[in-house]
Amino acid sequence: MADVQLRGVKKDYPGGFRAIHGIDMHIGDGEFIVIVGPSGCGKSTLMRMVAGLERVTEGDILIGERVVNEVEPADRNIAMVFQNYALYPHMTVFDNMAYGLRNRRTPKAEIEKRVAAAAEILELQGLLDRRPRQLSGGQRQRVAMGRAIVREPSVFLFDEPLSNLDAKLRVQMRLEIRKLHQALGVTSIYVTHDQVEAMTLADRLVVMNAGIAEQIGTPMQVYRQPATTYVAGFIGSPAMNFIAARLGPDGADIELPAGGRLPMSNGALASQAGREVTLGIRPEHLTVSGAGDGVVSLNVELIEQLGADLLVHGHFGGDRTDITLRLAGATPVSAGDVLPLGVAPESLHLFDRENGRRLETAAPSDVPM
C-alpha cells in the first residue's frame, strides 16, 4: 500500500511534442482515482509515467514517499492492466498469472496459493490450463486482472481495461472492479474516456484536457461545481447547455440574449457587473413552469424518447441558442410546442466568457482543486 504524488510532472515526447503540461496531484493510500478525458489528452501518457514505461521530462513522481523517476517498472511495486490485456499468448492462464511471481523467485507453494486465491476471486478456477486465445473477452479481462492482483502490488494501474468489452459485460466488470477495490483497498489509478465508468468508480476524478488537469475532485464536486466550461461540457450526459449572457448592472442577476432575466442564487458579483459570461444549465435542471419571472420560451424541435426519460431539443431567443432538457418520460410534449422553462437559481453555472473559468458567486473557498 502506498500513496502516489505527482509534482509538476511534464512530458515532452521526442520531436518536441508536449503531452503533459505540468500536473500536481496527491493520491491518498487506498484511493481510487479515475483519469478521464477525450482521446489524445495524455491519460495513457500520465499513467505510463507512473508505471515507469515513459520517462518523466520534468517534475517528480513519488510512490510511497520514494521518488521513482529513475526506478525500473519492475521495482516500483505496481501492476498494470492494459487495454488489450497484453496476456502472454503462449502461456496458460496459470503461467500468465505466475510469471511475475516466478520472476521474483517466489516459492512454488506460495505461487500456487496466490494464483488459486486470485482465480477464486475472479472465478477463473476452471480455466487455469487454457491459453488466452481459448478465452472470451471477459475472461481474458479477468486473467489480466488476476495477473495484477497475484503480485499484491501497492498501486494498480488500469488503462481503459473495459473498452474492448460489450456494453453489458462492461457494466458487470465495472461492478467487479469496484468490489475488488473494496475488498483489497489498493491505491488505484484508472484511465477511461467513459464518463459513467468515471463517475461510478472514482473516489476522485481527474478531468484532463490537452495535457492539463482541468479539475480534480470527487465526482459530485465535478458535477456540481465544474471548474471550467470544458469540464462542465464533458461530465454529464446529455451535455450542459451553454448560453451566452451578461451580468446585470448590479451583478445580481443575469441578462439573457432573448431579453429575460434570471436572478442569481447567493449573493451578487458586484465587481463583475456588466460582464460577458457563459451561463451553464444542465438539461436535468430545467423544468417546465408557468409564466413568471426568469422564464424562457423554448421552441421545441425534436423529442428523443428514452423510456424513463425524455430529451427535448429546441432553441430560444433571437440568436436561436440550442437547448436540451430532460423531462420525465410521460410528459406530453411534441415538436412545434412552445414550452415555458424555469430553473432554480442554485442550478446556474457562470463561466468567464474569455477563459472559460468558473465565476463563483458563493465563497471562493468552496471551489475545488
Next chain:
Amino acid sequence: MKKRIVFNHRVLPYALLAPQILITIVFFIWPASQALYQALLIQDAFGLSTQFVWFENFSELIDDEFYLNSFQVTVVFSAATAFLAMSAALLLAVMADRIIKGATGYKTLLIWPYAVAPAVAGVLWWFLFNPSIGVAAYILRVFGYDWNHTLDGGDAMILIIVAAAWKQISYNFLFFLAGLQAIPKSLIEAAAIDGASPRKRFWTIVFPLLSPTTFFLLVVNVVYAFFDTFGIVHATTSGGPAKATEIMVYKVFNDGFVALDLGGSAAQSVILMLIVITLTVVQFRYIERRVEY
C-alpha cells in the same frame, strides 16, 4: 467475400497460364524426369553406350564412402550455416528493432548482401581469406592462427560456412524484423512490469513468440544450404581440400560433369530432390497449423 472472375473465352485462361506452365515444363519437369530416367542407366564415359540397370546406381551410392562423407559434410555445413545465419540475423534484427533514428539506412545496408550473386559472394570471401593476399587471413596470422583453407579442411569448411551464412543473413533479418515488429509492445511492457530482465524478456516472451518465423527460416536456410550454395563452394574451395567441403550438390556436379558418371550423378540428384520435397512438405504442413497459440 471472394470475387471470382469468370472467363467467357475457352482458350484465354490456358493462354494466360501457358508461359508459366511452359517454364515449369522446360526448366523443371523435363530435366527432373530426365534425371529420374538417367538415374536408372549406366553410360560409358564417351556416351557411346547405355545400359538400363534399375536401381544399381542407388545401391552403389549407399556403399560409396565418398557419398557418405559428402552427406556428413552437407549436414555439418547446412546446420552450421543455418545456425550462424539465423543467430546473426536475429541479433541484428533485435538491435534494429530498438533503434528509431537512422533505422531505414541501417536496414537498407543489411539487405544488400542478399542482392549479391552466390559466386560473387564466394569470391569476395575467398579474397578476404586468401592465405597469401587476404586481409582476414593476415589478421588471423597476426593473432597467431595460421589460416590456410587450401590445405586445412576445417578452415575450408569455416570459409564456406561464413560465406554462405553471410549471404543469407539479409533474408533472415527481414523476416525476423517483421516477426519482432508483429509482437505487441504491450507484451514486452507487461513483462517488464512483471519483473523480467531484458534477457529474460527475450527468452521467455519474444523468442517463443517468434517460433513460427524461426521454424520457417530454419527450413528455408537448410534448403538454401543444401541447394543454393553451389556457386559459393565452386568459387572458393571447389569441394576441397580432399573433399572436406564437397557438399552433396557439389558432388552431383563433380561426378556428373567432371568424372562423367552421369548415372551416379543423376541418382544423387534424385535423392536431393526427395530431400527437398520432404522439407517442403514439412514446411507446408507446419505453416498450415501455424496458429500454435
